[in-house]
Amino acid sequence: MHAERKVTVSLPEELMANAMAATGEGLTPTLRRGLELVAAKNAYRKLLTLKGQFDLQLDLDELRKDSR
DSSP states (O other), rough: OOOOOOOOOOHHHHHHHHHHHHTOHHHHHHHHHHHHHHHHHHHHHHTTTTTTOOOOOOOOHHOOOTTT
């Protein structure tokens, strides 16, 4: 079971309406989705800092044999 936190927040009505129209869901699922996207963007940004720092030494020909 996940811990939840109830919050009170003031949001522009047009922003809420546009976001809910985009998700096709109600306010709570839309807000959850938005928060998930913000968290994912931060995680992706952190991953990008690692770009080029690992030499995986992959043999593409060997990898392709598994898919045949």
